Amino acid sequence: MSKVYVIHENSEWTEHLIKRLDDLEVPYEDVLLNEGTIDLSAIPKEGIYYSRMSASAHTRGNRYAPELANAYFSWLEHHGRRLINGSRALSLEVSKVRQYHALEQWGVKTPKTIVAVGKDQMIQAAKDLGMDAFITKHNRAGKGLGVRLFHSVEALETYVNSEAFEAPVDGITLIQQYIKSPESYITRCEFVEGKFLYAVRVDTSEGFELCPADACRIDDLFCAVDGAKTKRPPKFEIIHDVAVELIEKYEQVLKAQQIEVAGIEFIEDEAGHVYTYDINTNTNYNSDAEAKAGIYGMLAVATFLKNELDKIK
Secondary structure, eight states: OOEEEEEEEEEGGHHHHHHHHHHOOEEEEEEESSOOOOOOOSSOOHHHEOOOTTTGGGGOOOTTTTHHHHHHHHHHHHOEEEESSSSHHHHHOOOHHHHHHHHHHHHHHOOOOOEEOOOHHHHHHHHHTSSSHHHHHSSSSTTTOEEESSSHHHHHHHHHHHOOOOOOOTTTTEEEEOOOOSSEEEEEEEEETTTEEEEEEEETHHHHHHHHOOTOOOHHHHHHOTTOOSSOOSSEEEOOOOOOOHHHHHHHHHHHHHEEEEEEEEOOOTTEEEEEEEEESSSOHHHHHHHHOOHHHHHHHHHHHHHHHHHHH
16 A cells, blocks of 8 residues: 655654644655665655655754665655655755755845855855854754854854854855844745745744744744743744745745745845745744644645645555
8 A cells, every 4th residue: 555655864853744644544654764774676665755854863863864865865766756855855955055056046035155164264254254244054954053143253253263163064154144134033934735835924033043843942942932921922923924926936946946845934134125045845833823823734734745645546
């Protein structure tokens, strides 16, 4: 019997999806690729394969999970299996440089960015950027890891030579233009089957390490929707006023890169200019925001997988 095969390196990323597959009575199998082997002489089973491989795997001790997944995807694609968010999606998931090139190809504006490898090179890149405020971020990251705001090259130099310095897993740090939002928020647009589902407004006033997933609990300061304890607006809130032209460009980017499930993040500066800075192909959803709006991302994904499975049956 054909199934949906859910590929991942961390079961917390799949918990809500599995529940929705159960609700829809979709047969599935869990494919954990934190480590393992692949027999290239074997033939993969028939079914629908869906990748939830994450760029932040290394933060959970699964340093080589994306590399193993890349080999696994090559095997599946060689045999013509239906793979959702396959090799091309994974290549963007683990490289913001690739993301920016993919976005710019379709006329989507990204922040000015300089790639640097090495501490001295980071400092020189900040000088070359020539901006009063800039951020650092890891090329291969997730959850906003490695994102820090600096207001001077001297502050960056102090940081990179301190014990607090976070070395990127692939060695590449991005020195990037800081986009100041007048209301301290970013917007994340969610797509399923390559089509726009909804947008979520994310409060960034308390930090950059932002992940909407219920499983993503770096710290209550960053990840929890804590309306019961404070009177502040919710950190994650679904909105409906995103420019149609921008959504159309995003859908073109995803189609060109063979990405079918994704979250794309943008920020608007004080002059009203929009900058897009992240494509997340292992997109997660915040249950509190969804419950309030009555829209459910994982249900949409599970329904998509069910329909794809019905096609091959």
